[in-house]
Amino acid sequence: MPHAVSVDIVCLGESLVTFVPSRPGRLADVPSFARGIGGAESNVACGLARRGHSARWISRVGTDGFGDHLLTEIAAAGVDVSRVQRDPRRPTGVYFRTAGERAVDPARVVGQDPVTGEGQGAEPPAEVLYYRAGSAAAAMSPSLMPREQLWSGRILHLTGITAALSDGCLALMRELTTPAPGRPLVSFDVNYRMALWQDKDRHGPSVLLALARGCDLVFVGEDEAGAAWGVRGADAIRAALPEPAVLVVKRGAAGATAYVRGPGGADTVTAEPAPRVEVVAPVGAGDAFAAGFLSGTLRGLPVAERLRHGHLMAAAALTVPGDLAAPPSRERADRLVALDAAAWGTLRCGPGRTHPVSSGPETAAVEVSEP
Template sequence: MNLKTDATLDVVTLGEAMAMFVAGERGDLASATRFSKRAAGAELNVATGLARLGLRVGWVSRVGDDSFGRFICQQLDLEGIDRRQVTTDRRYPTGFQLKSSVDDGSDPQVEYFRKGSAASHLSTDDFNPDYFGAARHLHLSGVAAALSDSSLALVHHAASEMKAAGRSLSFDPNLRPSLWSSEGVMVERLNALAQHADWVLPGLAEGQILTGYRQPEAIADFYLAKGVKAVVIKTGSDGAWYKTAAGERGHVAGFPVSKVVDTVGAGDGFAVGVISALLEGKALPAAIRRGNKIGSLAIQAIGDSEGLPTRAALGDF
């Protein structure tokens, strides 16, 4: 894919990647005896999906000096994701998670072991202006913001610097209430971060929590009033609703899915579709249509990123 830009990367993102162990049989995690190992993380899912579509993606993180950290780096290499700014931190371990196996569309049980992880010690020291400046777009998520105060500081610094440099920014709130001290703190800090973004991509329930409004247009107006250029609100199987600073608004229907297998990663797949299409210069409704398509593919496969398509597999849909 030949994108016209002076930057050496199309997208840079940052966050925590973890080793994920998925149970080999359905049921309570306590009863599982066989697991398969994969890589996981909201921002990593987006990086993976964008790389599979042929975009040049950079990843900024920290991993431990352990087998999980080496595994994450191997997965980044397999997906063609640039990891020059992934630091091996010898003081702290790589986080991991356990995930139950589902194939009926229900939400899987997930247990995280990430407290004190290497990635939770991300800080402004991990901001390399030359590396970030080599990308034309920055994607951020509320997960990285929730890891620690130092990680939140890095996210804000990266957003401010990239915006000042004239780069575009996307933001998926990706709420993780358990990582915050309170819902009020979560709302305040994520809304402060969202106002840096050009494109804000909340789910409807997330938007309701963050803004206090119930209707999609009111949620969109909340962020547009803060200088955001476009707000796209995911409304589940119904598709997505959008509004722009120019006053354009509308609904883009979702893609019917005969069998939902695993809901985890649907929002990340949606972000992959929207971001990739907008960076290619497509109109917002067409970008949302691609987001809906990739989101529908993501929920038809077991795993967080297994359903994310290559460019050839996506085709013209």
């Protein structure tokens, strides 16, 4: 039976209250923290709501003050939070982090910034401490999350993070990524987080690959595909994931490549370079890219334009210190997306502005971060 659609997109997943150090340094040395919110799926919902789409975030939070804070902040972005469940027995998750979101090998030497392409030298290790075990969201399961609510959007957006939270969450993800009559378009961001899969009996990479194969639209970073599956190169990633009708491979500074299966089964391959960005912090860029691409999908735009909208929203996230940034307005983003290839190639994105080098800010400026 067809699902009853009431919003453009439903995003399912855990959000946490985030504590970011007030200054650089080890967590052991930082004297104070700024409070924010973090969560891949709610980030996508907020980005789409700010772009003018109707977005609903579904999850579970505690009845504590942190749960109140999450609901208030996400609703303030224009997201419908009316289906979020409150759990009086389990807490809302929190986490602390330094500048980077993902832990890295301290011995790794980075030749290029992943966005700007400029040399960096040695990359220091990031610290991320999650306090989410036994959280309200970790109790999500097929029995607690009604299908009619999850299928109430034109698109259902999921990420691989949810599958790592608990056995109940994994069972829910397996149910939602199994093709079934009447389900909406299912979007899945792989979001491989190695730390979340440590000390688990189940094998994270193979679980994520199986989940992705059941979805209609999949986002995956070229770097995480290499880390999770040992697969490198966009074409090789497509060969490992032939099932989704649309596969988007994010390639950092090189841009992104989309594979779209046509009626005859052959792919149309579209690649778009990313603009150069003055990076403030890398957190949230992948979620913002997904929001931009999904916005273009909801609008029925050509694939190349969807990729460019993804790049612009990612640039906005990269130029602020937190997970969320005010994206370019739809009108200004549309003008930038319509630039020819040469003009698009001159785009430079910094805190507060995006404009082609050859044009003044009055002709092609767009705010990409909150003032």
